[in-house]
Amino acid sequence: MITVNLLYQRNQMAIDSKKIIEIASSLPIASNEKGIMAAFGVYVAMNYNEFFFQLVSKIIRMVDDKEARAVEQNLYDAVLECAYHTFHGARSSMHWRDLILPMIKTPEDEVHALVAFTNVFGIGYIEVEELIPGEKLVTTVKNAYDPGRYLEEYGPQPRGRCYMFNACNASYMDLVYAPKYPNGMGTFISREVMCRSMDHPACKFVAELHQSR
Amino acid sequence: MPFSLKFDPDNNIMELNGSLVSLHCHHYNCGLLKAIESTPNIDAHKVLVETAAEEFFKNFKNCLSNELQELTAEAALQEAAELYRLMGFGRLDLGKLTADGGSAYADSSYYVVSWLAKYGRRATPVCYFTCGYIAGILGAIFNAAPDTYEVKETECMMLGHDYCEFIVSKKSNGD
Numbered sequence: 001m002i003t004v005n006l007l008y009q010r011n012q013m014a015i016d017s018k019k020i021i022e023i024a025s026s027l028p029i030a031s032n033e034k035g036i037m038a039a040f041g042v043y044v045a046m047n048y049n050e051f052f053f054q055l056v057s058k059i060i061r062m063v064d065d066k067e068a069r070a071v072e073q074n075l076y077d078a079v080l081e082c083a084y085h086t087f088h089g090a091r092s093s094m095h096w097r098d099l100i101l102p103m104i105k106t107p108e109d110e111v112h113a114l115v116a117f118t119n120v121f122g123i124g125y126i127e128v129e130e131l132i133p134g135e136k137l138v139t140t141v142k143n144a145y146d147p148g149r150y151l152e153e154y155g156p157q158p159r160g161r162c163y164m165f166n167a168c169n170a171s172y173m174d175l176v177y178a179p180k181y182p183n184g185m186g187t188f189i190s191r192e193v194m195c196r197s198m199d200h201p202a203c204k205f206v207a208e209l210h211q212s213r
Numbered sequence: 214m215p216f217s218l219k220f221d222p223d224n225n226i227m228e229l230n231g232s233l234v235s236l237h238c239h240h241y242n243c244g245l246l247k248a249i250e251s252t253p254n255i256d257a258h259k260v261l262v263e264t265a266a267e268e269f270f271k272n273f274k275n276c277l278s279n280e281l282q283e284l285t286a287e288a289a290l291q292e293a294a295e296l297y298r299l300m301g302f303g304r305l306d307l308g309k310l311t312a313d314g315g316s317a318y319a320d321s322s323y324y325v326v327s328w329l330a331k332y333g334r335r336a337t338p339v340c341y342f343t344c345g346y347i348a349g350i351l352g353a354i355f356n357a358a359p360d361t362y363e364v365k366e367t368e369c370m371m372l373g374h375d376y377c378e379f380i381v382s383k384k385s386n387g388d
Binding site for chain 2 (some may be wrong): 063
């Protein structure tokens, strides 16, 4: 464990998250004349955070708990695919190779770089709390949009509502420690163990190896 | 350009004319549509259209009150089409719409391109989001409630048509 902690501290120094955010947020991601925004092998669209909150919260309140869990699982899977493919597209890009790859010396550096890269999409700020190489990743988000809105609209929730960050958390581990892309998706599974929608001070996500694998 | 995007790198927050926005890829946006379409016993399309209408009504009305003051309806419709393009949803021609409705056309559609890329062709139209978008911005431009207009996609490039066609009518009272 001492080795792990030393490795983690070294990673903190190797990866300049602010620099990655600066690089990634300055990339030319914009719509073409036909209104299509293509970047990193995916089609990107911008939408209001409130739109996603309203749509999903309305749907899960229209169905019973069993069906709501099924919807949430489908959304987790959709985000996992989104994150897995988008982040792989990013790390395969010329910009990544030229500007970010020189900072990456270890797989753990790559996890930190991917987390930093996520912090340019407007979804709230993700921080790495703990990383055990190949085994476990814990991330936290203090300013996710949805949990605050759930609290405002519906009061404390029975379980976490941050399917988006939860799936992103698993995707980092899938991309770095699982079988090579595109065969590693779902190797890790993430759980939301704290959520501001449940009156916790922050949202926390724990990704570990999927037991059935 | 009346639409301004601001990014706060310390908090990963993005604002479009003061409203929080985020970027998502087609795997998520199409996965979200598929997830709600596969949810039994709900009218997912109705919820999607209404939600889009409400959000774009609210936000475009703010734009009209602030950055787009004193525009003619025709100019406001052009700005709405530009907003749609800027957000990455495709290219819309709203020039034939009036306070009474009319028709709109898209020769480029995010949801068509995205769904084809992710799942391939489907047998039904896919631009439900756009129906809500049109209803919402019309309400904002013509000072009507967001549920004033009914928008139906009558042709969709997903079905092999040359463009997507949206027919807009005013709902009769009680709808």
